[in-house]
Amino acid sequence: MFANIWTFTLKELKSFFNSPVAYVILTLFLLIGGWFFSAGLFLIGQADMRDLATVVFPLAFLFFIPAITMRLIAEEKKSGTLELLVTLPVRDVEIVVGKYLAALGLLASALLLTFSYPLTLSILGDPDGGAVVGAYLGLILLGGSYLAIGTFTSGLTHNQIVAFITGFVIIFALFMLDKVLVFFPGPVASVLEYLSVSYHFENVARGVVDTRDLIYFLSLIAGFLFLAVRSLEARRWK
Amino acid sequence: MAVSKNLRKGLGTLTSVPLVIASVIALNLIGVFVFARFDLTDAKLYSLSEASRRLAESLDDPIVVKLYFSDDLPAPYNANARYLKDQLAEYRVYSGGNLRYEFIDPMKTDREREAQALGIPPMQVNAYEKDKIELKKVYMGVAFLYEDKREVIPVVQSTRNLEYEISSAIQKVTAKTLPTIGFLTGHGETDLASQMQMVSQALSQLYDVEPVTIPAGEAIDPKVATLIICGPTDSVGAWDRYAIDQFIMRGGKLAAFYDPVAADLQQQTAVDRQTNWPEFLAHYGIRFQPGLVIDARCGQIAIMQQQGFIRYQNVVDFPYLPQVVHFNPDNLIGKDLEGVTFPFVSALDSTLADSMGFSFVPICWSSDHSGVRRSPYYVSPMQKFDKPDFDRAGMILAAAITGSFATAFPQGPPPDAGADPTKIPAPLRAATDGRMVVVGDADFCNDQGSRSASNLAFLLNIVDWLTKEGGLISIRSREVTSRPLAEVSEGTRSLVKYANVFGPPLLVVLVGVWRWQSRRRAKRG
Numbered sequence: 001m002f003a004n005i006w007t008f009t010l011k012e013l014k015s016f017f018n019s020p021v022a023y024v025i026l027t028l029f030l031l032i033g034g035w036f037f038s039a040g041l042f043l044i045g046q047a048d049m050r051d052l053a054t055v056v057f058p059l060a061f062l063f064f065i066p067a068i069t070m071r072l073i074a075e076e077k078k079s080g081t082l083e084l085l086v087t088l089p090v091r092d093v094e095i096v097v098g099k100y101l102a103a104l105g106l107l108a109s110a111l112l113l114t115f116s117y118p119l120t121l122s123i124l125g126d127p128d129g130g131a132v133v134g135a136y137l138g139l140i141l142l143g144g145s146y147l148a149i150g151t152f153t154s155g156l157t158h159n160q161i162v163a164f165i166t167g168f169v170i171i172f173a174l175f176m177l178d179k180v181l182v183f184f185p186g187p188v189a190s191v192l193e194y195l196s197v198s199y200h201f202e203n204v205a206r207g208v209v210d211t212r213d214l215i216y217f218l219s220l221i222a223g224f225l226f227l228a229v230r231s232l233e234a235r236r237w238k
Numbered sequence: 239m240a241v242s243k244n245l246r247k248g249l250g251t252l253t254s255v256p257l258v259i260a261s262v263i264a265l266n267l268i269g270v271f272v273f274a275r276f277d278l279t280d281a282k283l284y285s286l287s288e289a290s291r292r293l294a295e296s297l298d299d300p301i302v303v304k305l306y307f308s309d310d311l312p313a314p315y316n317a318n319a320r321y322l323k324d325q326l327a328e329y330r331v332y333s334g335g336n337l338r339y340e341f342i343d344p345m346k347t348d349r350e351r352e353a354q355a356l357g358i359p360p361m362q363v364n365a366y367e368k369d370k371i372e373l374k375k376v377y378m379g380v381a382f383l384y385e386d387k388r389e390v391i392p393v394v395q396s397t398r399n400l401e402y403e404i405s406s407a408i409q410k411v412t413a414k415t416l417p418t419i420g421f422l423t424g425h426g427e428t429d430l431a432s433q434m435q436m437v438s439q440a441l442s443q444l445y446d447v448e449p450v451t452i453p454a455g456e457a458i459d460p461k462v463a464t465l466i467i468c469g470p471t472d473s474v475g476a477w478d479r480y481a482i483d484q485f486i487m488r489g490g491k492l493a494a495f496y497d498p499v500a501a502d503l504q505q506q507t508a509v510d511r512q513t514n515w516p517e518f519l520a521h522y523g524i525r526f527q528p529g530l531v532i533d534a535r536c537g538q539i540a541i542m543q544q545q546g547f548i549r550y551q552n553v554v555d556f557p558y559l560p561q562v563v564h565f566n567p568d569n570l571i572g573k574d575l576e577g578v579t580f581p582f583v584s585a586l587d588s589t590l591a592d593s594m595g596f597s598f599v600p601i602c603w604s605s606d607h608s609g610v611r612r613s614p615y616y617v618s619p620m621q622k623f624d625k626p627d628f629d630r631a632g633m634i635l636a637a638a639i640t641g642s643f644a645t646a647f648p649q650g651p652p653p654d655a656g657a658d659p660t661k662i663p664a665p666l667r668a669a670t671d672g673r674m675v676v677v678g679d680a681d682f683c684n685d686q687g688s689r690s691a692s693n694l695a696f697l698l699n700i701v702d703w704l705t706k707e708g709g710l711i712s713i714r715s716r717e718v719t720s721r722p723l724a725e726v727s728e729g730t731r732s733l734v735k736y737a738n739v740f741g742p743p744l745l746v747v748l749v750g751v752w753r754w755q756s757r758r759r760a761k762r763g
Contacts, residue, residue: 018757023750027743034739041738042731047721113742120734125723130278189338194270203331206324207279210331215269219262226258 004090008098012072013105021071022106029064029110033057037117047125049117053135054205058198061139061146062175066167068106069150070160072099073232077158092232096225100151107143111136134207141217142201146171148224155228275331283321286328290405294332301408302383303339306353308376309346312365315378321397322380325404337408344377356381357390380404384411399570406706410444417705420450420462424478425513426471428684434468436688437697445701452481455662464491464704469680471500473514476652483646486522487666491673491704494519495680498526501558501582501617503539508582508615521646523591523598523639524676526584530615531635531678533560534607534628537579541619557609557623558582562635564603569638571601571675571699578602578696581687582617583679585610585633596641601675606631636677638703643672675700 016022036056037049073096076082085095121127146167153167154160177196193199197220200213277285286294303326307319319341326339344353350360358379365374380391389411391403419441421430430438430449441447450458450465454477458465465485474482486492496515501508508530516526537559543552561579565572572578591598607628650665681687688694726734 017750017753020750023746026746030742030746031739034742038735038738041735042723045723047723113745116738116742120738121723124726124734125721127721128280130280134278194266203327206284207277208284208328209276209278211273211275212266212269215266219266223259223262227255230255 001091001094004094005098005101008090008095009101009105012099012102016102016106025064025067025106026110026113029060030113032060033114033117037114037120041120047121047127048131049121049127049135050131050206052117053139054202057139058142058175058201061143062168062171064110065107065143065146066150066153066164066171068103069147069154069167070164071154072103072151073155073228074158074160074163077155078160093229096151096155096228096232100147100225100228103147103151104144107147108140111139111143128207131207134209135205137209138201138203138205141204141214142197145197145217145220145224148221148228149174152224152228152231155231284324284328286325286332286401290329290401291332293405293408294329294337295334297333297336297408297412299385299412300336300338301333301412303337304356304381304383305339305341306344306349306356306358306377306379306381307341308378309343311376311378312363312374315363315376318378318394318397322394322400325400329404329408345375350377353377353379353381356388358392361393380407382407382411387411402570406702409706416444416446417463418446418448418459418461419701419705420448420458420465422465422467422470422482423449423451425474426469427467428469428680433684434688436685436694437683440688440694440698441701445705452478457481457663458485458490460488462490464493464701466493466495466701467515468493468495468683469497470513470515471511474518476654479518480647480651482518483521484666486643486672486674487645487669489669489671492522493675493677493700493704494524495677495683496526497582497680498528498584498678499530499582499613499615501530501615503617503619506616506618508613508617510613518646519676520590522643522672522674523594523596523641524674525587525590526678527587527610527633529584529610529612530558530617531560531580531583531585531604531633532557532609532611532623532627533604534623535561535563535605537561537581539619554619556619557627558617560604560608560635562602562604564605564632566599566601566603569599569601569703571636571638571696571703575692575696575699577690578692579682579687579690580635580677580679581681583635583677583682585635586637586676586678588634588637591637591639591641594641596639596643599638599640600634601636601638603632603634604630608633635679636675639672639674639676641672643669673704675704 033052033056037052040051073082076085118127118132121132149170150163150167153170154163156166157163174195174197177192178199180192194216200216203210203213275285277283305319305322305326307322311319323339323341326337330337330339342349342353344350344358354360356379358377358381360375360377362373363376365372378394380394382389389407391407394400421427421434423430428434430447438447448459448462450462452458458481462485465482467482482492494515496519498511498516499508500511510528516524519525534555534557536555536557538553539556539559540551540553542549559579559581560583561577563577565575585604586600588598588600607625609628609630610633645665645667647665648667651662682693683697688697
């Protein structure tokens with residue numbers, strides 16, 4: 001099983017990096033990150049990247065992550081190669097997890113390339129190591145959840161644009177949940193707050209790791225990957 | 239029958255989806271109640287103390303925290319706002335949803351009047367804008383609303399004791415009954431009704447304030463949480479001593495403001511006071527130093543002077559009114575205070591408390607140019623002081639003594655107390671978590687002294703600190719450390735900026751070009 005997953009991951013990563021798409025996405029992402037990092041750096045004069053990690057990156061994720069995942073399954077559906085995969089002795093869960101891990105790899109390499117920011121901070125000042133670790137952990141969990149959502153929506157359709165838009169809408173809804181709490185009465189607001197990604201993300205990103213936030217993110221990832229597998233299986237019912 | 243097999247699979251899928259969703263929800267619900275938190279930050283910035291956590295957990299009705307903060311606060315105040323938000327997020331985690339907070343910019347949302355009605359004043363701060371320093375009007379206050387009560391932190395200046403301030407505000411606003419503060423009477427103390435109206439008025443907002451008399455054979459009213467002995471001029475009788483001792487032993491908190499020297503400015507005289515108070519208070523580690531403190535940093539008084547036939551008023555420095563600016567930043571009583579005046583004060587001696595194993599924490603000190611005058615005293619405003627008069631520095635004028643106090647009456651009530659021994663409850667022998675505040679002066683809080691806002695605030699802080707639930711006192715003060723970047727030249731700045739904006743993307747492009755080239759070569763080969 002793991003061998004099969006790994007095969008899919010490698011294959012998918014290879015196709016990412018053989019097409020110009022990955023390079024365009026990475027370059028854009030890093031230009032935006034770098035610009036926001038540098039613009040505020042000396043203005044604020046603090047060895048701290050929290051605004052970048054909690055404001056700029058989550059906003060960027062809203063757009064970049066559906067862009068990464070939109071073609072994952074939709075493309076194979078469109079070109080018909082998915083039917084080919086079905087004839088192979090692999091299970092749907094291996095396809096989904098393999099492709100998801102490849103997307104996660106792309107996200108990780110994007111974040112890896114932003115390590116120049118904390119490096120800059122530690123040369124010029126003395127950043128709080130725990131806060132930096134928390135920020136990256138939070139970003140991986142947040143991005144990982146978005147990727148799972150994107151993987152799911154990519155499996156729903158053979159149209160990449162539809163996959164992008166549905167993915168964006170779900171992510172945006174989860175992102176906005178805790179910003180509209182004032183319109184809801186207390187108990188409902190508490191539930192909505194728990195469901196919102198931003199609430200959990202901000203907790204982790206400031207350097208406090210709570211098992212509740214971990215459970216939330218892992219549930220989100222596992223839940224949407226599970227739905228992706230099920231939706232992929234649906235085509236066999238016909 | 240391939241179709242039915244697929245159909246079965248489909249049905250299996252349909253039933254498994256709700257099942258999985260339900261178990262995910264269940265897992266999250268369990269997680270809400272069984273959880274662990276790890277604070278990764280260097281200074282464990284966000285870990286609430288045990289006391290605050292318990293306080294948050296004990297909330298059973300919603301408390302709303304309104305943060306009246308301007309959006310565009312300049313540094314370092316913007317960091318305060320963020321830390322405040324983080325701290326409240328921690329309270330919210332443990333409150334089980336009963337604590338809710340919202341940020342309000344009073345100026346942008348036109349709610350300045352609402353903020354000011356709550357007691358949150360606008361502040362002027364320096365802001366650097368377009369390379370100019372400008373004065374800016376901002377709000378940085380917090381209001382805690384609970385049922386129909388409210389509690390306010392008017393200005394959040396620093397994050398040093400923020401957790402303590404938040405917790406005391408929550409405790410105060412959610413308290414069901416007001417604690418009772420008793421002022422001892424019967425030994426020539428400063429009279430609460432006629433001489434301490436300001437203090438009594440200010441305290442009544444947060445406490446029940448009552449005079450305390452000790453009838454022979456009776457204990458101090460059990461509802462009195464803190465007893466204030468303010469300026470007794472007569473000795474204390476045997477039964478009263480025993481009652482006060484038992485009050486301390488049952489966990490009552492004590493503030494002792496005592497003038498070891500009786501001074502009278504009108505008569506321009508001062509004599510050492512002859513009472514048994516110092517002897518009694520020594521049981522709890524309290525010892526006064528003989529003499530009056532004089533300080534080059536002092537208050538002024540107006541005197542009438544006569545020159546020839548002309549009488550005129552003149553304002554002169556009067557070193558017998560030390561004005562204290564040196565407060566212990568690690569003790570909450572003197573926090574944020576500036577300029578408390580202690581008329582005719584005597585210094586305190588820490589050695590006795592130390593030798594008895596109590597913790598003796600100075601609250602404030604005299605200035606670096608202070609001195610002591612011993613009997614016989616001459617307290618005329620006309621006298622001249624020279625530099626050699628101020629040969630001492632940093633004498634302790636007020637202190638907090640904490641520890642496990644033992645009773646001064648191990649044999650039970652003294653036989654000369656005149657009480658019916660059959661009616662006396664069994665004596666208590668020791669107090670854990672004992673807390674006392676001592677000041678070598680009682681005039682600072684009478685109506686004349688508390689005309690100064692700092693003096694009044696000092697007294698309120700003392701009462702707050704003594705009366706607080708024990709746990710809150712243990713909340714450590716901590717500062718969000720500023721983490722400034724090194725000063726670098728304009729050239730280095732540009733280099734750093736460009737390297738970060740273009741460096742990583744360039745790396746990506748290079749890898750892309752390299753892969754493209756090698757793939758092309760592989761195709762050719």
